[in-house]
Amino acid sequence: MNILLLTSEFAPAIGGIGTYASEIAAAATRLGASVTVLAPDYGKQATEDDAALPFNVVRFRGGLHSMRDVPGKIMLARRTMRDGRYDVVHAADWPFFIPVALSRWGTPARVLMTVHGTEINETQTPLKRAAIRGAGVFGRRTEVVANSRYTEALFREKFDVDPRRISAISLGVSEFWFGARGKRREVRLAHRLPEDRLVMVTVARITRRKGHHRTLAALAQLPDELRDRITWLVIGPDGEAGYVDQLRREAAQSECDVRFLGRRSNEEIRDLYAASDFFCLTGLPDPTGRVEGFGLVYLEAGAAGLPSLATAVGGVPDAVLANETGILVPPSVDGISRAIAELATEPRLRAVLAAGAYAHARSLSWERCAARTYGLSFAGELAAAAHALGSVA
Template sequence: MSDAKCLIVTTHYKPLVGGAQAVYDALADKAPGNFGVLTGKRDFVRRNEVSSWQAFDESAKYPITRIERLRPDMLGDKPNIASRLSSHFSARKIRHEVLDAVVKSYKEGGYNIVCIGALDALGWLVEALQEALGIKVILYTHGEEISQTAYNERAEKARERYLSQADGVIAVSSFTSALIEKKYGVPKDKIKCLGNGVNLEKFRARPTENVRVPLGLSAGPLVLSVGRLVERKGFDQLLRAWPNVLTVVPEAQLAIVGSGPQEDELVAIIDELGISKSVQLLGHVSDGQLPSLYASADVFAMPNRTLPDGDTEGFGLVFLEAAAAGTPSIAGRAGGAVDAVLDGKTGLLVDGTDIGAISFAVTEFLTNEVRCGEMADAARAHALTQGWEDKASELIAYMNGLLDGVEHNADEGTP
């Protein structure tokens, strides 16, 4: 039986903040002998070098190789013809550099399989590596790159080609898996559903540190939300539902952790509704404080929704982290959140576009102590079965099967 040693290739990586890079880091950290990463030194969004990447790489348990970039910098909002042409020719040059770097890392690192972690930007590597090295190549998908339509028909066709060429496809939720099969015609037995995990080292002992005082929160009922401040997360709808919550639980407080492009809009909603006394936008909260903040909340709420362009939540790791801290969740009945929150057991699923449904769910948790406590216990028990150690082992077993030519059972896997 083979022992998979996988090179993960992704356009950007930690210490940048983001869901995909957190997943790859967690998997590699739990099985450092089976994984390595090839990524870029450059942040293509901000168009500068990633801050402190050297220190992060030195502290990692697994090998990380960095080249300057794996894709061109993102263009501005209104790129002119010259900048478009420059980006096009730059992309062709970068492709040659990336392929050379992957082949070199693959050979020197003793790898036997490659995982591509950026479908749109790096999917072209699937065929190129199969031809250059005759190896197995898999794609790791997280949701939004499947649910959102690509920027033109040519790019959509490219996605379909990359997915069909790959030897296997990882999907982080049953939603993503089903969509890959339906939208791009990928056979079900080619897709491995591997739900995200949780860092049990942080949560095995229930967090007890009092972080409310240093964060300026009172002792009253607390609703917590954590995530990048973007529309699909539903922070705007949660704020609009908040006055209804206050009519039932006037001492309730809402804390939102994170930053992002929707921040100014959220501040405007808070001002418009006159709820600033009971709502706090906390911005960044350190990783050391987050477990205790999750644990100190009465309920975690992020009523995500699918946007008209298909943008949706691929899984929702924050729901699992809240559960691990013993806090039940309210999530939108959309995207992969339906796998992260077990409706009626570890939390409640609501229509993220329905302000009434959101406010009812919040008040249900804040006023029904018995039900809230039962779901809190169930949430923690479930989360403690979803550790990254098991996820890494499951992925390695799947890759071993690919290397040995063992047929994958599409019904296996954890959502």
């Protein structure tokens, strides 16, 4: 099978869509497909890094998407789809939806488009809806892949598309996150974390919609004796400057042990998971229309053996199974505080949820995701059929 995957986000840019594009391309290659990824060059030479990938990467001039890039992407998609003999053409993100739709007449290939969540709301302006309708983006030849049941439901609410052409296929977890981690004691020593500390870890860009301020408020209202036993590791790059500054001030003024570790490599994050007791990310509904379509980071933490505390927003309930892999609560300070206390004071509960989190993450491989997306053969384990979203009996 020959697959063309078009994406507006790819390494060296960091983001969920870039991870999706790279991982599904690599997994499809491992399953025997020949994959070509069309990605922006960000004004840099990436020849050496691209050559190390197991699939072919063709770079085009450009960076992260803006609407003025659409005409160039239309010409790029038309030329590439016409010149190649592909069995599948896959638009991995919305900036390529219209270019692929306007170019599909030039190829007999299956046409797939993946929706991740936020872009569904972003395309509801009259101008964008008119462009989508005029291009026939979700016409009869288009198959839509949603990254969670939530995203599928949101898409069906906003667009009148035959449900038989929509599939909810959850994302996968890279084998990297199951790999060897630093020894707990050694990592704790390196970060001055005593053995008797309860360590809660968050990995996310520090933005308001990720809910760090709610977590801080929840920590602050714990009983003194319990709060004094907990250290919160905050990992991730800064987002909105004003929000980050306010969060840091409030943390400094609180009686909580909060450590902002900034951006860290995946290897460092994996080691820090080994030093932690549970994962916490308490996202919030966002009035701008941005949504958490899935929540891959919860599964990455689960692969390292950590249960999660999460808020039940967007597609997070597909990543964190309530009372099986973690605790799901409403996005309220009181609910988050009670859940932190429960996880902090009940080691047996943490152990049971950690085992469930690991099993859930193990069942969601990228090979399973690629096989379901492209119709490739995959001799997965029985656990994948039992746990994977949308699995076929």
